[in-house]
Amino acid sequence: MRFRARVRVMPRATILDPQGQAVAHALGELGFSGVADARVGRAVELELDAASAEAAREGALRMCERLLANPVTEDFALDAVEPA
Amino acid sequence: MKIAVVRFPGSNCDADALAAAADAGAEAVYVWHRSTDLQGADAVVLPGGFSYGDYLRPGAIARFSPVMRAVAAHAAAGRPLLGICNGFQILCEAQLLPGALVRNSGLSFVCRPVCVRVENNATPFTARYRPGQCLTMPVAHGAGRFVADQATLDRLEREEQVIFRYVGGNPNGAMRDIAGITNQDRNVVGLMPHPERASEALLGSSDGAAMFALAAVAAVA
Numbered sequence: 642m643r644f645r646a647r648v649r650v651m652p653r654a655t656i657l658d659p660q661g662q663a664v665a666h667a668l669g670e671l672g673f674s675g676v677a678d679a680r681v682g683r684a685v686e687l688e689l690d691a692a693s694a695e696a697a698r699e700g701a702l703r704m705c706e707r708l709l710a711n712p713v714t715e716d717f718a719l720d721a722v723e724p725a
Numbered sequence: 726m727k728i729a730v731v732r733f734p735g736s737n738c739d740a741d742a743l744a745a746a747a748d749a750g751a752e753a754v755y756v757w758h759r760s761t762d763l764q765g766a767d768a769v770v771l772p773g774g775f776s777y778g779d780y781l782r783p784g785a786i787a788r789f790s791p792v793m794r795a796v797a798a799h800a801a802a803g804r805p806l807l808g809i810c811n812g813f814q815i816l817c818e819a820q821l822l823p824g825a826l827v828r829n830s831g832l833s834f835v836c837r838p839v840c841v842r843v844e845n846n847a848t849p850f851t852a853r854y855r856p857g858q859c860l861t862m863p864v865a866h867g868a869g870r871f872v873a874d875q876a877t878l879d880r881l882e883r884e885e886q887v888i889f890r891y892v893g894g895n896p897n898g899a900m901r902d903i904a905g906i907t908n909q910d911r912n913v914v915g916l917m918p919h920p921e922r923a924s925e926a927l928l929g930s931s932d933g934a935a936m937f938a939l940a941a942v943a944a945v946a
Contacts, residue, residue: 650758659832708785713824713825713873713874714872
């Protein structure tokens with residue numbers, strides 16, 4: 642079966658995110674008030690052939706640990722695994 | 726002394742590194758990233774550039790190139806391995822060096838000469854420098870901010886694994902002004918500045934040339 646997995650990779654909270662700061666600043670410049678913080682990460686959509694949703698989830702998690710996220714600087718979350 | 730310069734798709738300082746190694750008297754050869762044969766090289770250089778277009782993260786894809794298995798074995802055998810700029814990023818991604826290199830704190834690509842202080846000369850690549858000596862070499866990177874957790878940073882300081890530190894201005898926001906580090910065995914070195922672009926007076930500085938002159942050290946090793 643084919644599944645679609647959505648992975649979210651974010652810079653770790655303890656690491657300065659200058660991209661997020663620039664976005665927050667730009668939003669303020671545009672007149673959006675009350676933007677206390679912004680952080681910019683990355684989303685990866687995977688289409689996976691697997692025997693079950695659980696197997697697809699397991700595979701996606703291993704991919705995050707091995708390649709999609711840097712364990713030194715980033716945290717990841719698997720947002721959804723659903724039939725494609 | 727034979728020095729292999731690895732070429733990844735997107736490497737762009739490979740020719741400069743090869744020339745600097747040859748000028749230092751080494752037999753300098755290219756090794757394509759698909760190869761798993763380092764041609765018996767005594768030392769290996771991962772040059773600067775934008776391997777795989779910096780896709781995902783700088784160095785993240787290159788670390789899985791076939792040649793990296795041979796490079797890791799070369800390092801595990803205690804042989805000299807140097808990563809310059811993108812090469813440093815690849816070594817961190819491959820976990821041959823601790824920490825990571827992330828987007829410059831100022832967001833802009835920084836391309837200018839900087840000064841770095843030699844903090845430790847007990848590596849094959851820094852043996853010809855004096856501790857405390859300041860070198861002028863250019864940086865050219867958008868993601869050169871060295872980061873690691875506090876425990877790792879403290880260990881790097883305690884074990885004297887910080888090799889180069891920025892002085893007179895930190896171009897990228899690197900933690901503790903770190904410009905280059907080594908591994909515990911002292912045979913793997915990574916740095917963001919470009920010694921190969923400072924390898925003869927005509928280029929504005931020859932301070933980097935001695936990094937490629939490692940014959941005597943390797944002979945002892």
